Amino acid sequence: MAEGQLIEDHARTLRDVRTYRLARVLEQLKRHECPAILLYDPVNIRYATDTSNMQIWTARNPSRYIMVFADGRIVAWEFHRCEHVWDGIELNIEMRGAVSWIYFSAGNETESRAEVWSNEIVDVFRAHARGDCRLAVDRLDPIGAALLVKSGLTLLDGQAMMEDARAIKSAGELVLIGESLRVCEQGIERMRRELRPGMTEQELWAHLHFENIRHGGEWIETRLLSSGERTNPWMRECSSRVLRNGDLLAFDTDMVGPYGYCSDISRTWTVGDTRPSDEQRKLYELAYSQIHFNMDLLRPGMTFREYSGKAWTIPEPYVKNRYSCVAHGIGMVDECPAIAHQVDWDSAGYDGVFETGxxxxxxxxxxxxxxxxxxxxxxxxVLTEHGCVPLTTCSFETDWL
Structure with a gap:
């Protein structure tokens, strides 16, 4: 295929994805009979508008936000002199400058700036809401929420609406997810090539970051790579520990790659590419059995509770250190649902239905x-009408089984 055709196809995919995602947000607003949603979470802003600006910084320092109305209009409050991040975005947008009332930027003027912010939000909302007082919000500091309520607005759970909107992926989204995964796979391959005794966990982990950034990726949500005795229990972030020949080496990519989509792959190897011990092989065979049994079980129409109840039974010696869930949604980042183990269902489980897409x-x-x-x-x-299909070609150590 000619390069020009590839570029045209890519541009069409991006347009289709943007149209689909905004339509999913509007569908949620109409379903909940809510005239508008105020978004601060940078992932939700990216989903609704495909704009991005200092995602990690603005996640900690709420300094850009948008309001999406059920009729498709969008008011965008952008960070100082950053209107250019909207170049090329074909949306019905009214652009304004953000009012930041975080302590970093407002100091002892926090309350007065928050009042300025609140007055503007209420004015914009009421100008388009036709007398309705319900505004969905995904995340908001206490002072902001209190001021909006004081102004007579009723705040709804916008994060739940956005999670539901993001749950079903379009064909175009699957293309973009595939692009992110290919970059992640290149990072994993690079890690494997560079893996050798004597290097540190952190040195190895840097190779995944390198491939992600050089191919247009964005950030990595965690630092979950550990070796040897640090692999038990799980959830230790990478350290300066020196890798030793024959150690188990385990990692979880949690990589937000190109186009803002997350690639979430975990694999376990041996350092030095040595033949694993009988105990290491036993652990690997059990883990392999667990995820493949549970993959074969997945079907659209199955409830979360049913899936949890039928999932692979963890042998007793490993129950205490079990992973936090059986499975979870994934898109731009980890998403709903999170399927609790049967043993955790009463305290952590919630029901729902698996859907195609x-x-x-x-x-x-x-x-x-x-x-x-x-x-x-x-x-x-990805869940299809016939079951689940792997999105990655990243191999398992089947010769260990």
């Missing part, structure tokens, strides 16, 4: 309480 990560961690090492595996899939 959901993208999910099926999880496993196998490491005995008090054990020396553990194995972490995770596979990213």
């Amino acid at each position: 959901m993208t999910l990560c099926v999880e496993s961690y196998i490491g005995a309480e008090g054990g020396c090492e553990g194995v972490k595996l995770e596979q990213q899939v």
